[in-house]
Amino acid sequence: EAGVTQFPSHSVIEKGQTVTLRCDPISGHDNLYWYRRVMGKEIKFLLHFVKESKQDESGMPNNRFLAERTGGTYSTLKVQPAELEDSGVYFCASSQGDSYEQYFGPGTRLTVT
Amino acid sequence: AQRVTQPEKLLSVFKGAPVELKCNYSYSGSPELFWYVQYSRQRLQLLLRHISRESIKGFTADLNKGETSFHLKKPFAQEEDSAMYYCALRRTAGNKLTFGGGTRVLVKP
Numbered sequence A: 001e002a003g004v005t006q007f008p009s010h011s012v013i014e015k016g017q018t019v020t021l022r023c024d025p026i027s028g029h030d031n032l033y034w035y036r037r038v039m040g041k042e043i044k045f046l047l048h049f050v051k052e053s054k055q056d057e058s059g060m061p062n063n064r065f066l067a068e069r070t071g072g073t074y075s076t077l078k079v080q081p082a083e084l085e086d087s088g089v090y091f092c093a094s095s096q097g098d099s100y101e102q103y104f105g106p107g108t109r110l111t112v113t
Numbered sequence B: 001a002q003r004v005t006q007p008e009k010l011l012s013v014f015k016g017a018p019v020e021l022k023c024n025y026s027y028s029g030s031p032e033l034f035w036y037v038q039y040s041r042q043r044l045q046l047l048l049r050h051i052s053r054e055s056i057k058g059f060t061a062d063l064n065k066g067e068t069s070f071h072l073k074k075p076f077a078q079e080e081d082s083a084m085y086y087c088a089l090r091r092t093a094g095n096k097l098t099f100g101g102g103t104r105v106l107v108k109p
Helices: none
Strands: A003-007 A008-011 A017-024 A031-037 A043-050 A053-056 A065-068 A075-079 A088-095 A107-110 B003-005 B010-014 B020-023 B024-026 B031-039 B045-049 B060-064 B071-072 B082-088 B097-099 B102-107
Touching: A003 A008, A003 A088, A008 A017, A008 B003, A017 A107, A017 B102, A031 A075, A031 B097, A043 B097, A065 B024, B003 B082, B003 B097, B010 B020, B020 B102, B031 B071
Parallel strands: A008 A107, B010 B102
Antiparallel strands: A003 A017, A017 A075, A031 A043, A031 A088, A043 A053, A065 A075, A088 A107, B003 B024, B020 B071, B031 B045, B031 B082, B060 B071, B082 B097, B082 B102
């Protein structure tokens, strides 16, 4: 069975441009999470979907970030416009029901120049 | 708000030596504590959780509520243990994980 997949693996964009990251969770997992690790800092929670609904978006840094999960399957995270401080690795994770274990994707490395 | 602290950014040990990764947390409720590991060129994966009280790959971790700690230990480190280790906390309500800054372990031959 395929694990959590993320696309692209690496993105380099200029400040002010728009980037969309995609996450495909493990099939059947209702819970989908976004995290990010900014250079030199810890992995931080961004938001949590249960199916297509945003359960917790307390970690979203500002309104330049928009996450969607249409149909409760894959999710996208759009950054518009991107700023230098948005550079980092964006992780997606999924889990099933009330399970404690979150399965992580390989991450998308975003570089804003 | 909850917080997880891993005071060591890098631990370098020789093969066969004991290794202990420190993790301290602050949270007013009863949290769930986890250790996640990321090997080179692999994704982040769960190593163990405090509730299961099991040993995985020779690693153990005991939750000490009095000291608010969840240190990870292995009596005899192996070269394949070289990786990045993250301590994480989950509140009783809600599923998000709060991570520590991570500790890089390097096991030298």
